[in-house]
Amino acid sequence: MSGLRARTVRRAAGTTGEGAAGLSTHAPHAPQAAQSTAQPVTPPVTPADRHPAAQPVTLPGTLDEAVAALAAMPAAVPVAGGTDLMASVNSGQLRPAALVGLGRIGEIRGWEYLDGHALLGAGLTLARMGRPDFAALIPALAASARAAGPAQIRNAGTLGGNIVSAAPTGDTLPVLAALEATLIIAGPGGARREVPASHLLAGMELLHAGEVVGYVRVPLLHAPQTFLKATGRTGPGRALASAAVVLDPARRNVRCAIGAVAPMPLRPLEAEQWVASLIDWDGQRGLAPEALAAFGDYVAMACIPDPPPAEEGGEQPPPLPPAALHLRRTVAALARRGLGRALA
Numbered sequence: 001m002s003g004l005r006a007r008t009v010r011r012a013a014g015t016t017g018e019g020a021a022g023l024s025t026h027a028p029h030a031p032q033a034a035q036s037t038a039q040p041v042t043p044p045v046t047p048a049d050r051h052p053a054a055q056p057v058t059l060p061g062t063l064d065e066a067v068a069a070l071a072a073m074p075a076a077v078p079v080a081g082g083t084d085l086m087a088s089v090n091s092g093q094l095r096p097a098a099l100v101g102l103g104r105i106g107e108i109r110g111w112e113y114l115d116g117h118a119l120l121g122a123g124l125t126l127a128r129m130g131r132p133d134f135a136a137l138i139p140a141l142a143a144s145a146r147a148a149g150p151a152q153i154r155n156a157g158t159l160g161g162n163i164v165s166a167a168p169t170g171d172t173l174p175v176l177a178a179l180e181a182t183l184i185i186a187g188p189g190g191a192r193r194e195v196p197a198s199h200l201l202a203g204m205e206l207l208h209a210g211e212v213v214g215y216v217r218v219p220l221l222h223a224p225q226t227f228l229k230a231t232g233r234t235g236p237g238r239a240l241a242s243a244a245v246v247l248d249p250a251r252r253n254v255r256c257a258i259g260a261v262a263p264m265p266l267r268p269l270e271a272e273q274w275v276a277s278l279i280d281w282d283g284q285r286g287l288a289p290e291a292l293a294a295f296g297d298y299v300a301m302a303c304i305p306d307p308p309p310a311e312e313g314g315e316q317p318p319p320l321p322p323a324a325l326h327l328r329r330t331v332a333a334l335a336r337r338g339l340g341r342a343l344a
């Protein structure tokens, strides 16, 4: 599995195979039976075979207890809804020695208001974030949560898991990037550190072993914001591309982040500044269709640029393949529509 935590997990717990000493789920062969039949013997099926994920599970009731449990078992891995983690376990990519379940930590399953911000618990489920009261608070984040996978995934999957998995197709991630959200990370001894979500997603900062994402701090902008996702199919699916557009009238900013086209959400900063300068922030905020289309193209070219021209005398690079051109058009359409709806 990919993700911010995976780097820690691989170091701490090892993956499947020879390196995962002591974690074998296979019972030892029965030598006497093998001698009498001279045939390969199928080892008896044990509970561990039927449930390869059967590791010790600790269920702390507070964030600090979770951190303490991880400190006590350095090879343990935190698990929230398990939608990503258990998929990795079931596919044999990951075999954690122990699990620290975060599902009983009440303090991270809701949200509160703090100094013009919302403090969102990392244990908020995607389903909870999709409800109308949350949508009234942070509409783009609610829209991204509603777009993430089928209902059973949204019922179990959490905001914190979406962030730490850091899949390029993580739907909440471009919204958090556009909102310039920060993460509050709990560490040993009651320590808390605050890190911009985009720094963690870009790998500029990493989760250290034993740390847990506790909260996500999101500024409340009281202005329109949108999230749009293209999947290339009907019904729930992973994003081919997604776009979050956020208006920040107090700072006269437009912020846009594009998901799924790169390992982390991309912010086309020049396009943001250009379009913000066109908006009449004190009057009607609408933009002409041509300006919206130009914004879409600007964003798409920034996120999926042409190959750089060849040096003098050098061979011209090949043009972008059709799939990349199609993706660029998709990004342009998402950014154009996202901004158009935010300004409507």
Ligand SMILES: Cc1cc2nc3c(=O)[nH]c(=O)nc-3n(C[C@H](O)[C@H](O)[C@H](O)COP(=O)(O)OP(=O)(O)OC[C@H]3O[C@@H](n4cnc5c(N)ncnc54)[C@H](O)[C@@H]3O)c2cc1C
Binding pocket: 003, 005, 006, 077, 078, 079, 080, 081, 082, 083, 084, 085, 086, 087, 102, 122, 123, 126, 147, 148, 149, 150, 153, 154, 156, 157, 158, 159, 160, 161, 162, 163, 164, 165, 169, 170, 171, 172, 211, 212, 213, 214, 236, 237, 238, 239
């Ligand atoms: C069929 C299917 C479809 C999906 N479709 C989508 C989709 O359309 N869009 C989308 O965005 N996602 C999708 N997902 C991915 C998944 O549902 C989300 O990433 C989910 O939000 C993960 O949350 P979780 O609580 O289940 O995380 P878990 O699986 O419990 O954990 C994931 C990782 O995060 C770590 N972790 C979890 N919480 C914390 C924490 N608080 N602090 C530190 N580390 C933590 C775990 O150790 C693990 O490494 C899909 C998944 C499946 C299986």
